[in-house]
Amino acid sequence: MRFVSVNKEKFFELVNLLIKQKKERIVGVVKKDDDYIFNDLENAVELCLDYGKPTLLPPGKKYLLPRKETLLKFQNASSEIVNEAKPITLIGVHPYDLWAIKVMNAVFLSEPIDRNYAEKRKNMFIIGVDYLNPHPNSFCASIGTYEIHDGFDLLLTDIGKKYIITIDSEKGEKFIDKYIEFTKEATAIDLLFLDNAVNKAKEKYKLAMPLKKEELPKFLEDKYDNPLWTELAKKCFSCGKCNLVCPTCVCFNIEDKAELNLQEGVREREWHGCALKEFAEVAMGHNFRGKIEQRLRHRIYRKLSYTVSRYGIYGCVGCGRCINSCKAGIASPVEIIKKLNKE
């Protein structure tokens, strides 16, 4: 693994250079009111790389599985596959969101491969940033997602006046070589600072999963009929925000939409969520998760058990977005496991 360092001013200069080149979309973390979002950058000064509260929507999902995506165009009996994947660079992706992209890869790049996702992933360049100011609702340290060593092209670690850049891909290597005048090879001391910054951040987390994540699938085995689900259901609006904001909730709905001339139209996929009442409704109107308790239980099992048995990877990355967004205050996987563990 190769490490280089870059002065912060130099890094922002480099970002501005990328923006000016207009070769690809340059997207980064910016402030929106009291929150952060990933958005197209016009100038590097907009970047907020020391953000603590996770962005409202997760970057992986926002750009790899757009919330509305055309898959097919049709006209009378003929159709044409649509697979738009313009080059894009993401700047400022936290480790938990990089872990989430690994979950998405497991889902979409295993057979049968989702061609639209694969194309977008191929054309995405990811510059991550270590999460050094964890938000009170994040619990990454307890489930090991506070750091990451692969799954990105470049990863920045803020050590004061400069960033240490970890390089993890050929694309990353080429990028650093192309802009070699901006960076220096990292020194042994730089690497000590890097380790120190990440380890210090690990101690800052206020929230922790009470059980080791490896224990969770087994732990949940006999909790399926626990009364807690019904109790939580009394407070749930079924608004689906816990799904929307979750970086590993990747379910979608597909619909054919005709134009008014009824000759042509498009096939679109749109984000959906298992917390929504209509999610599990099938033909003839039967809903196999018609009750709120069934739906919110499903979300927790999907995160902490089902993805483990199917893909060998945890569906919860500890970002805490569900906790931040739930008005009813019932979405926290930590609180749910705590309550189930008390009995």
Add this chain to the structure above:
Amino acid sequence: MAKPKVAIFSMACCAGCALQIVNLEEKILDLVGAIDVVEWQEGLSEKSGGNYDIAIIEGSIVTEKEAEELRKIRQTAKIVIAIGACAHTGGINCLGNHMSVEEKKSIVYDGDAGKIDGLKDAIQPRPLNAIIKVDAVVPGCPINKNELVEAVKCLLLGKKFRLPDYPVCFECALKENGCLFDLDIICLGPITRAGCEAACPSINKECNGCRGWVDDPNQNAAKDILEKYGLSIEDIKKRFEIFNAYKTEIMEKKNA
């Protein structure tokens, strides 16, 4: 395929929803290309007098005469679409329904109500489905014009037109809006049916529930949130009733 004959009617309302049809701008040509508008107060002078494939109706019913007209339309139309809050929930016309018609007349017209012909057969304002069977609803004050186009497309294709059955919060989060509750603004988003693309919360204006409730709003959960923000049911009832007074009226009758 012959183009379906469509008639557009206005009952008691501001006519803002029919205006949204005019606001379709470039899409209106596609719409007119797909359907044959045979009757429309806002857009046509002649009347065809019946046998419509689709009747699109805005406004609530406030007189016996209107009720009769509505029943006639129902008899002659294959499909009836209610558009806008007034036709769908009764809308703001139902705000005064806690008073009798006589009481309202005397307050508003100060004893002169008897002199006004149009008031003679006034009734308590009602949404369309209180009087006739409605086949599809395009809710909102005003309607989301894109949703109306979707509804027409579905009917042309013989598909069932479905409204989202989840709250505005979903669409609001999609737009990456922060939550108004966090700014101490009480918003009816959590129980109001989505489909408006969170138009109001997206400009920091609280949701007033113009699209009516989701099918099965969690009232328990609503109470919990109100308590959390130090509000009582009475505080919020007035807000609920801006667009949903008729629903409260029905619910109170059921509970009485």
